[in-house]
Amino acid sequence: MPHPTQVVALLKAQQIRHVRLYNADQSMLVALAKTGIEVVVTVPNEELLAIGQSNSTAANWVSHNVVAHYPSTNITAICVGSEVVTTLPNVAKLLVSALKYIHSALVASNLDSHIKVSSPFPSSIILDSFPPSQAFFNRSLNPVLVPLLDFLQSTESYFMLNVYPYYDYMQSNGVIPLDYALFKPLPPNKEAVDSNTLLHYSNVFDAVVDAAYFAMSFLNFTNIPVVVTESGWPSRGDPSSEPDATVDNANTYNSNLIKHVLNKTGTPKHPGIAVSTFIYELYNEDLKPGPVSEKNWGLFDAYGKPVYVLHLTGSGAVLANDTTNQTFCIVKDGADGKMVQAALDWACGPGKVDCSILLQGQDCYEPDNVMAHANFAFDAYYVKMGKSPEACDFNGVATVSTSDPSN
Known part of the structure; x- marks a missing residue:
C-alpha cells in the first residue's frame, strides 16, 4: 500500500x-x-x-x-x-x-x-x-x-x-x-x-x-x-x-x-x-x-x-482523472519576468520538480525562454501536489488554466 x-x-x-x-x-x-x-x-x-x-x-x-x-x-x-x-x-x-x-x-x-x-x-x-x-x-x-x-x-x-x-x-x-x-x-x-x-x-x-x-x-x-x-x-x-x-x-x-x-x-x-x-x-x-x-x-x-x-x-x-476537465498551471499573462524566474528557480530547487528536461539538448529546452520553462515547471509541481489550487500560485505569477501549455 x-x-x-x-x-x-x-x-x-x-x-x-x-x-x-x-x-x-x-x-x-x-x-x-x-x-x-x-x-x-x-x-x-x-x-x-x-x-x-x-x-x-x-x-x-x-x-x-x-x-x-x-x-x-x-x-x-x-x-x-x-x-x-x-x-x-x-x-x-x-x-x-x-x-x-x-x-x-x-x-x-x-x-x-x-x-x-x-x-x-x-x-x-x-x-x-x-x-x-x-x-x-x-x-x-x-x-x-x-x-x-x-x-x-x-x-x-x-x-x-x-x-x-x-x-x-x-x-x-x-x-x-x-x-x-x-x-x-x-x-x-x-x-x-x-x-x-x-x-x-x-x-x-x-x-x-x-x-x-x-x-x-x-x-x-x-x-x-x-x-x-x-x-x-x-x-x-x-x-x-x-x-x-x-x-x-x-x-x-x-x-x-x-x-x-x-x-x-x-x-x-x-x-x-x-x-x-x-x-x-x-x-x-x-x-x-x-x-x-x-x-x-x-x-x-x-x-x-x-x-x-x-x-x-x-x-x-x-x-x-476525468480528462474532460483537464487543468494546467501556467504563467499568468503580464507576469513580471524577474518574479517568474525566481518562481522557476524555486520549483526546480526546493519544489523538487525534475527540471533536467529543460537543459540544453533535452526535449523541453526549446523554446528557450523563461516563460516556456516556467510553464513546464509550474505545471509539473501542480500535478505533483495533486492539482490542488493553492499549488498553482507561485507568489501570484501563476494561474490555473484549461489550455495545455505543452502545445
Missing part, C-alpha cells in the same frame, strides 16, 4: 470526501486528521469474538480507535465486522452484543449522536430478491437480524448492505442482461416490473436495495435507511471465466453508479432519497488470492495511477 499520507493526498486531489477503512489503522487515522474527510472505521472480524463477550474490551477499542482521534479525524460511523453472518456464522450470535457494547462506549463518551454503529451484510442474505416486494431475509438469520434491526431502529442508525450487480449478473446464467446490471438506459419494455407494486426497475442495484427495504418491512421495520457499504465492478478478469470483467464495463458501472447516486433519483420504492454508496475500492489489490478479478476492483493501481478515466461530464468534479 502507498504510505497513509500518499493515500490522503490522493483522496484530496480527487476531492473524495468520504472513505471507509476496513480496520482502524492508527497511521491512516492520523493522516486523515484535519482533512474534513468523513471516515468510517471497522472493527475487524477477528476482534469481534472478544468485543461481543466483553463490554470493557469494546470500551477499550472505542477509546483507542475513536475517542483518541475524534473530532480531529471526522469519524462518522463504525462498521462492526463485515459480512459476519456468512463469513463467521459461529460469531454471528455475538454480533448484536458487539454492536451494543460499542454503542454504549460511544454513549459514555457523548459521541453516540455523531457516530453511527452498524454492520455490513452481503445482499445474498435476501432471498427471492425479484420481484423486490416479495423479498425476505434468510429466515435462519432472524435470531440475529431481528434484534439487530431493533438496535438500528432505536439508535437511528442505518442498514449496511454490500451490493454487487456484477455477481448477480455472473450467477444469473443469462437471465440478467448485462445492460441491466451496468445501469445502461433501457427501453421501457425491457425494464423489469414488480407485478405486485407495478414499480419499474431499470437496473439491478435499485432492485437489490428495494428488496432490502421490503425484507425489512416484512419483519415490521419500515424506517431504517439502507446505506450501500460496497459496490463496484472489476476491470480485469480471466478471459474464459470472467469475460465481463473489463475496463470498459468497470468504467460504465462506476460512472453510472456515481451519476445515479448524485442525481438523487433514489429507488422506485423510495424516489428522491439518494442511497449513500461506497465504491469498492480505491486501490487494486495485486496480492489478493483467488480469481484474476479479485485483484482488480480498484479505481487506481498501487501507484495511484487511474485504472480508467470515469465518464463523469456534467456531474461535478468527482474524480480529477
